[in-house]
Amino acid sequence: MPKQKLVLIGNGMAGIRALEEILKLKPDGFDIVVFGSEPYPNYNRIQLSKVLQGDTTVSDITLNEWQWYEDNNIRLYPGETVTKLDKKKQIVHTDKNKEEAYDFLIIATGSNPFMLPLPGADLEGVTAFRDIKDCELMIDYSKKYKKAAVIGGGLLGLEAARGLLNLGMEVDVIHIADYLMERQLDRDAGILLQKELEKQGMNFLLEKSTAQITGKDHVTGLLFKDGSRIKADLVVMAVGIKPNVALAQASGIPVNRGIVVNDFMETEIPNIFAVGECAEHRQMVYGLVAPLYEQGKALAKRICGVNDKGYHGSVLSTQLKVSGVDVFSTGKINEDEETKSIKMYDDWNGVYKKVLVEEGKIAGSVLFGNTKEGTKLLSLIKKGATIEEYLEAGQTEETGVDFVASMPDDELICGCNGVSKGTIVEAIKGQGLTTLEEVKGCTNASRSCGTCKALVSDLLQYTLGDEYSADQKETVCGCTTLSRDEVIAEIKAKGLTHVREVMNVLGWKKEEGCSKCKPALNYYLGMIYPSDYVDEKESRFVNERLHANIQKNGTFSVVPRMYGGVTNSSDLRKIAEVADKYEVGLIKLTGGQRIDLLGVKKEDLPNIWADLDMPSGHAYAKGLRTVKTCVGANFCRFGTQDSIGMGIDLEKKFEGLNTPHKVKMGVSACPRNCAEGGIKDVGVLGLDGNWEIHVGGNGGTELRKADLLSKVKTEEEVIEWVGAFLQLYRESANYLERTSAWVERVGLDHVKEVLANKATRDELNERMDETLAAIQEPWSEAIKNKTLLKELYEKVNVPTGSN
Amino acid sequence: MEQMLNRVPIGALTDFPERLGKTVTVGQKEIAVFKLSNGRIKAIENKCPHRGGVLADGMVSGEHVFCPMHDWKISVVDGKVQAPDEGCVQTFRTEIEDGQVYILVKD
Numbered sequence: 001m002p003k004q005k006l007v008l009i010g011n012g013m014a015g016i017r018a019l020e021e022i023l024k025l026k027p028d029g030f031d032i033v034v035f036g037s038e039p040y041p042n043y044n045r046i047q048l049s050k051v052l053q054g055d056t057t058v059s060d061i062t063l064n065e066w067q068w069y070e071d072n073n074i075r076l077y078p079g080e081t082v083t084k085l086d087k088k089k090q091i092v093h094t095d096k097n098k099e100e101a102y103d104f105l106i107i108a109t110g111s112n113p114f115m116l117p118l119p120g121a122d123l124e125g126v127t128a129f130r131d132i133k134d135c136e137l138m139i140d141y142s143k144k145y146k147k148a149a150v151i152g153g154g155l156l157g158l159e160a161a162r163g164l165l166n167l168g169m170e171v172d173v174i175h176i177a178d179y180l181m182e183r184q185l186d187r188d189a190g191i192l193l194q195k196e197l198e199k200q201g202m203n204f205l206l207e208k209s210t211a212q213i214t215g216k217d218h219v220t221g222l223l224f225k226d227g228s229r230i231k232a233d234l235v236v237m238a239v240g241i242k243p244n245v246a247l248a249q250a251s252g253i254p255v256n257r258g259i260v261v262n263d264f265m266e267t268e269i270p271n272i273f274a275v276g277e278c279a280e281h282r283q284m285v286y287g288l289v290a291p292l293y294e295q296g297k298a299l300a301k302r303i304c305g306v307n308d309k310g311y312h313g314s315v316l317s318t319q320l321k322v323s324g325v326d327v328f329s330t331g332k333i334n335e336d337e338e339t340k341s342i343k344m345y346d347d348w349n350g351v352y353k354k355v356l357v358e359e360g361k362i363a364g365s366v367l368f369g370n371t372k373e374g375t376k377l378l379s380l381i382k383k384g385a386t387i388e389e390y391l392e393a394g395q396t397e398e399t400g401v402d403f404v405a406s407m408p409d410d411e412l413i414c415g416c417n418g419v420s421k422g423t424i425v426e427a428i429k430g431q432g433l434t435t436l437e438e439v440k441g442c443t444n445a446s447r448s449c450g451t452c453k454a455l456v457s458d459l460l461q462y463t464l465g466d467e468y469s470a471d472q473k474e475t476v477c478g479c480t481t482l483s484r485d486e487v488i489a490e491i492k493a494k495g496l497t498h499v500r501e502v503m504n505v506l507g508w509k510k511e512e513g514c515s516k517c518k519p520a521l522n523y524y525l526g527m528i529y530p531s532d533y534v535d536e537k538e539s540r541f542v543n544e545r546l547h548a549n550i551q552k553n554g555t556f557s558v559v560p561r562m563y564g565g566v567t568n569s570s571d572l573r574k575i576a577e578v579a580d581k582y583e584v585g586l587i588k589l590t591g592g593q594r595i596d597l598l599g600v601k602k603e604d605l606p607n608i609w610a611d612l613d614m615p616s617g618h619a620y621a622k623g624l625r626t627v628k629t630c631v632g633a634n635f636c637r638f639g640t641q642d643s644i645g646m647g648i649d650l651e652k653k654f655e656g657l658n659t660p661h662k663v664k665m666g667v668s669a670c671p672r673n674c675a676e677g678g679i680k681d682v683g684v685l686g687l688d689g690n691w692e693i694h695v696g697g698n699g700g701t702e703l704r705k706a707d708l709l710s711k712v713k714t715e716e717e718v719i720e721w722v723g724a725f726l727q728l729y730r731e732s733a734n735y736l737e738r739t740s741a742w743v744e745r746v747g748l749d750h751v752k753e754v755l756a757n758k759a760t761r762d763e764l765n766e767r768m769d770e771t772l773a774a775i776q777e778p779w780s781e782a783i784k785n786k787t788l789l790k791e792l793y794e795k796v797n798v799p800t801g802s803n
Numbered sequence: 804m805e806q807m808l809n810r811v812p813i814g815a816l817t818d819f820p821e822r823l824g825k826t827v828t829v830g831q832k833e834i835a836v837f838k839l840s841n842g843r844i845k846a847i848e849n850k851c852p853h854r855g856g857v858l859a860d861g862m863v864s865g866e867h868v869f870c871p872m873h874d875w876k877i878s879v880v881d882g883k884v885q886a887p888d889e890g891c892v893q894t895f896r897t898e899i900e901d902g903q904v905y906i907l908v909k910d
Contacts, residue, residue: 513864538822543871798811798827
């Protein structure tokens with residue numbers, strides 16, 4: 001029997017999702033053809049705002065690669081639009097004069113952005129925010145222009161505005177209502193949201209109605225009905241979407257707001273289905289992604305002849321995808337005569353919670369600032385739970401694990417990607433998953449908005465029991481439950497740029513952290529954003545804040561830089577003079593071949609540095625300390641290489657580098673290893689004709705012999721390998737983890753394996769060079785900076801009897 | 804007999820860096836003065852009860868300072884050492900008037 005022909009109009013999330021469900025039920029049941037107007041394979045439209053915000057790229061949001069269509073024998077015509085539909089003959093016609101007959105037709109044409117019919121709406125520089133093309137246009141404009149205006153203070157408008165801010169534009173958001181997101185939030189939450197976004201740099205014009213988009217060919221601004229004007233080089237219209245029903249309407253398929261479908265997604269015309277944003281089910285048109293999964297399933301079962309109860313509508317929730325803002329709402333959002341509410345409003349911390357109760361049942365909720373309860377509330381509303389159930393759960397401190405245990409297997413955990421509890425549990429068991437990241441990778445759960453992370457984590461605990469808790473990660477400190485890797489992933493994903501922002505957004509238990517996490521976050525941010533991050537002196541331990549080592553009596557020590565441990569008579573004279581002038585308590589040689597001036601008063605530090613006119617020796621830093629060298633081939637009768645020259649080169653190259661913990665190096669010119677490279681973080685050993693690079697040695701509390709990393713021929717290669725090694729250490733070690741502990745933890749083999757690849761070494765060195773390029777010499781910086789001198793080094797002296 | 808409190812000016816409010824400490828010597832007494840992130844000024848004795856560390860150079864988090872010597876955590880509001888360590892340091896009242904910071908010390 002020839003296969004039945006299935007044609008899908010619309011290559012978006014809804015249609016493809018339905019196809020996936022069909023393929024699951026009847027893998028070889030149909031001859032499938034897909035028409036899509038956009039020239040891309042199916043991508044995750046809800047992630048577009050993240051592309052605009054710079055957190056991800058277009059290629060990363062592709063859901064089905066070209067290969068997927070091929071693998072499933074689907075003929076895809078991208079960039080081709082169906083223009084006509086003959087429902088009697090069961091044929092579709094396209095804009096490229098193709099005809100395709102069908103046995104079943106699925107219409108999944110989605111929505112079109114609603115463009116206000118304003119004068120000037122057709123000017124250059126006016127765009128919607130709906131597809132990749134719009135996204136690219138905005139990115140392009142941000143490079144050439146400064147001022148953007150977004151019409152619409154709803155979900156989409158605010159996500160677009162945040163994206164444009166990230167792209168460096170000034171953004172005005174024009175909104176017709178008197179508070180933001182009025183369809184998803186109540187006034188209290190809307191006002192909190194506005195405050196937060198204003199802090200992020202957005203400017204709001206509320207209760208404004210646009211009369212005209214001004215400009216000749218290109219947009220120059222907006223004119224409002226009240227007569228006021230603003231300037232704009234780019235206007236983004238984000239006032240809403242409307243179901244794309246033109247084709248259906250023209251073909252005589254009954255349409256209301258959307259294409260009318262029954263519980264099985266069937267239109268009133270035989271063999272024609274509609275799914276997604278273009279479909280209207282029980283008077284509801286959904287503009288969000290979550291219902292697609294249930295709709296797709298119902299449709300697939302019908303087409304494949306599987307009996308099912310069909311689709312019965314969805315309870316929706318909204319989440320704003322803007323970094324640093326947690327907003328959630330679901331169900332009913334505003335009180336009326338029938339409702340009672342439970343409210344919590346903390347203006348100080350910017351946290352708001354409202355749960356609406358109707359006839360004893362939870363009817364809706366609005367959360368701001370802390371949205372952890374969102375998924376739970378949504379789930380309770382879906383099952384029609386009473387308010388007592390919610391309150392008792394809170395009082396008896398029902399754990400998340402108990403909660404997920406009580407869920408039925410087919411309950412959706414991840415609304416964005418349609419992943420059910422059963423799927424996740426199966427994946428954990430079947431594929432031996434143990435971490436959130438693995439679950440994300442295997443099932444897609446929590447891949448999009450991330451709200452369900454807590455639930456997934458609870459599912460891991462529920463499925464693995466003690467195994468999971470035994471596998472508990474090491475958190476950054478007691479202020480958070482997140483590990484170093486999780487914090488770094490969040491910083492990158494959310495584009496966090498300040499220590500306090502990280503603490504705030506990631507829900508630190510103590511608002512301002514502690515002496516452990518502050519310097520750690522400061523380091524991680526500097527590592528992630530080498531060129532842009534401004535080091536936070538308040539988050540530095542005193543030594544690194546003041547660029548000197550504090551001593552037990554509150555005085556400091558000064559160690560000037562002496563590259564490779566080599567000095568000269570003029571530097572020694574300066575040091576001697578300074579020691580006399582400032583009555584230095586003790587002059588001592590350090591273990592790293594430097595001269596240490598001890599017992600210096602804090603207020604004298606800047607003057608000493610100025611008098612010395614030598615660079616800082618960074619003897620106080622979590623960074624490169626010293627490169628100790630032996631005499632080497634120039635003088636030593638055993639020396640085979642120029643260890644001093646090599647040491648100086650290394651020290652000049654990596655001087656001032658911040659690392660997770662201090663880094664000491666040694667370069668020797670023969671196996672006698674006089675510079676003690678065997679107990680250094682990096683020990684370079686010159687032999688006849690080659691160099692050995694040893695790493696992870698430590699002469700301190702945890703004595704450890706360095707491991708041989710590689711053997712190379714030239715000085716340049718030494719620098720290349722050391723650079724790559726240090727950068728790998730910088731990027732993957734915990735703050736305050738020495739190379740010795742880090743090498744032990746990740747394994748020497750792992751380090752070797754990563755660094756064996758030349759391309760990887762080059763990439764690491766590229767990032768290293770970017771970091772090195774931003775380094776400033778701290779002593780000369782400090783003495784130039786009057787504010788710094790006053791704030792950090794000056795003391796206030798009030799003699800007694802002064803008044 | 805009630806002791807007189809002396810109101811001593813120690814500088815303009817803007818002279819004090821936020822979330823950092825400053826050493827202020829009044830006569831023989833060394834005081835650590837902190838400007839918290841909420842803008843308030845707090846003053847405590849500049850000497851950790853553990854080994855005499857200079858608290859003015861410690862890291863400030865919220866209403867606590869961490870001693871730079873051995874990381875003892877001390878409240879800059881009531882001078883109490885936080886668990887697991889024990890002890891307390893003297894606190895001083897401060898006042899801000901017309902952008903000028905004053906400290907109240909016994910004569």
